[in-house]
Amino acid sequence: MLTIIEIGAIIAFAISGLIEAARRRMDIVGVFTVAFVTAFGGGTLRDVLLERRPLFWVQHQEYVWLVLGLTVIGSPLLGLMRHRWADRVMNLTDALGLGLFAVSGAALAMAAEMPLIVVVMMGVVTGVFGGVLRDVLCNEIPVVFQDHRPYALCAFVGCWIFIGFDAVGAEPWLAVIAGAGTTTGLRLLALSMDWRIPPWPRNMED
Amino acid sequence: MLTIIEIGAIIAFAISGLIEAARRRMDIVGVFTVAFVTAFGGGTLRDVLLERRPLFWVQHQEYVWLVLGLTVIGSPLLGLMRHRWADRVMNLTDALGLGLFAVSGAALAMAAEMPLIVVVMMGVVTGVFGGVLRDVLCNEIPVVFQDHRPYALCAFVGCWIFIGFDAVGAEPWLAVIAGAGTTTGLRLLALSMDWRIPPWPRNMED
Amino acid sequence: MLTIIEIGAIIAFAISGLIEAARRRMDIVGVFTVAFVTAFGGGTLRDVLLERRPLFWVQHQEYVWLVLGLTVIGSPLLGLMRHRWADRVMNLTDALGLGLFAVSGAALAMAAEMPLIVVVMMGVVTGVFGGVLRDVLCNEIPVVFQDHRPYALCAFVGCWIFIGFDAVGAEPWLAVIAGAGTTTGLRLLALSMDWRIPPWPRNMED
Structure with a gap:
């Protein structure tokens, strides 16, 4: 069960990494690195924080081959895609990866019998970290900090739904479908409805 | 004992994170993220390097609630504060967090019977890392690398005092009060006296 | 055996860190930090991912003293060096560190009986990560992502040769000499012959 979720999340995040790296006109090594880091970053941090060994991509070496394969076959696939689709596919795969990884992080933290607030934070961190690394490597301000639209918040809500x-x-x-679905759905809804998070109220003069 | 220090360090660093994030006009999720990462970054790295599990914020879930609460009540509090105070409070809380976390890192490394130089490096890393992450997230060059005033050096001296x-x-x-006090005091002194670290001597032509 | 490799890799990477930090006109704390992080970054990530404790620089505290010493004596040494040598020494030490750390990562992963693709990835990550951190701290886009010349690819090939x-x-x-030699040799050859990695083929319009 968790394996299927993880494979889905890896594919979704790897594709979002491929698209972002391709936009930056990186070479093939850079594209693979970004896809690899995006797909495995969140889960690796989760495993390190939860003290789970071997790491999930060490245990399932086929995951590494999967991302390697996606990089190779991704080029003609992306070529087929028209540019105005790229943004949508990017947003969709990013939202999917966010939801699936968030729930996988929360589920593993719950299995380790951690307190609820920690379960939620683990879910959020696992879901968000891969995308943050992707944006850092591509030399962008991470999406999660930049746009004032809910991202981490979707994972936060989704993890509580899951719990x-x-x-x-x-x-x-x-529970998994509800949690991941809520997260992904909220994110897509937020993007299409252009929801904004209110800025932190403050009165300091600058 | 160590718990009291950690709570103090968390509050100090969380406030410094709040101020910095509020200056960047981040939304409430961004503000919480920066406060969370600043408060827990150094200690998490310490726990991972020292192989201490569960992580300190997993063991004490109230810490997470504490930062969450500070984010909620922090806004009106910061609003009361006039702008010319913000810089001073920021520097004070940053110096306090540096001293307290540095000593906590050194104390735990010493309890793990590590060699002295490693004890000192663990203290410095624990003290410095939270602030570095805060500055990276706020898209600044970390204070520790940017201003030529002693920062890591204060933690270095304080850890030797503690030892x-x-x-x-x-x-x-x-020992804790001496070490943390030396670190915090040196940092504040360095700021108010405008001490500078001499640049690394070199003769290379550019 | 592995100890000798590690010492060589540490010295090579520490010197490359010294040169890079000196170019940025950092102060002495900054120079030491960059040298420290460059020399120990890759190996620390390797130890955390492979769950090896104590960390290699905790186990061998003399490594920390070594880098501290290099920072102190490095200044007059670099002063003797004319500027047009700095680039070459930088490239040479960087290539040496890459080769030695890559093989050390692969050897330890192999000793932990991991699958081959994971062994290779561990080697690449260990070799590359120190240099990436150095460039991030010096506020540059990491060499490995920026120049379109083989870097990670050299480590990738070298690890397969080692296996x-x-x-x-x-x-x-x-096996160690063959793997490290291939990596270092390929990197130097790539630099001197100005080899380029073909960009990732794509047809998306921008």
């Missing part, structure tokens, strides 16, 4: 479903005794797969 | 007091058999609380 | 020698039952020291 809620789990608390009322729902089937694990149902 | 010295411990070596002559002083009470732990005395 | 190949090991697989056919060669002596460990021979």
Whole structure:
């Protein structure tokens, strides 16, 4: 179950990394590096913080091959895609990866019997970190800090939904779908409705 | 004992993160993220390097609530503060967090019976890392690299003071106060006296 | 055996860090920090990912003293060096550190009986990460992403050579020399011949 989620999240984030790196006109090594770091960054931080060894991409070496393969076949695929699609596919894969990784982080933290607020923070960190690294490597201010639209907040809400479903005794797969679906859905909704987070109220003069 | 120090360091660094993020006009999620990362970055790196699990903010979930609470009540508090105070409070909280975290890192490394030079480096890294992350997230060159005034050097000296007091058999609380006080005091002194570190001597032509 | 490699890699990377930081006219604390992070960054990440404790620079505290000493004696040495040499020494030490750390990462991952692709990735990450941190601290786009010349690719090939020698039952020291030599040699060759990596083929309009 968790394996399927992880594969989905890896593919989604790897593609978002490919698109972003291709836009920067990186060479093939750079494109692979960005895809690799985006796909594995969040999960690696999760495993280090939760003390899970071997790391998920060490345990499942096929994940590394998967990203290597995506880099090779990604080029003609992206070539087929018209430019105005790139933005949408990018946003969609990014939202999918966010939701799936957030729930996987929360599920593993819950299995380690951590307190609820920590479960939620682990979910948020796991979901957000891969995308942050992608943007840092591409020399951008991370999306999560830059646009004033909900990103980490979606993962935050989704993780509480996941915990809620789990608390009322729902089937694990149902809790996962609810949590990941809420996160991804909220993010896509926020993008299409152009929701804004209110700035932090302050009265200091500058 | 160490708990009290950590709470003090967390509050000090979280406030410095709040001020810095508020200056950048970040939204509430960004402000919380910066406060969270500033308060927990150094200690998390310390725990990962020293192989201490659970992480200190997983073990004490109230710390996470504390930062969450500070973010919520911080806004009106900062609003009360006039702008010309912001710089001073920022420097003060930053210096306090530096001293307290540096000593906590050194104390834990010493408890793990590491060699002295490693104890000192752990103290410096723990003290400095949270502030570095805060500046990186706010897209600044980290203070520690930018201004030519002693920062890491204060933590370096303070950790040796802490080791010295411990070596002559002083009470732990005395060693902690001496080490943290030296670090914080040196930093504040350096700021107010405008001390400069001499540049690294070199003769290379550019 | 691995100790000698590590010392060589540390010296090489520390010198490359010294040169880069001196160019930025950093103060002595900044120069030491950059040298320290460049020399220990890759190995620390390797130890954290492979769950090896104590960290290699905690186990061998003399490494820390070594870098501290290099920073102190480095200044007159660099002063003797004419400027047009600085670039060459920088490239040479960087290539040496890359080769030695890559093989050390691959060797330790192999000793932990990881799958081959993971062994190679560990080697590449260990070799590359120190230099990436150096460039990030010096506020540059990392060399590995910027110039379109092979860097990570050299480590990638060198690690496979190392695995190949090991697989056919060669002596460990021979495999190490072959792997590190291939990496360093390829990197130097790539620089002097001005080899370029082809950009990732794509047809998206911008």
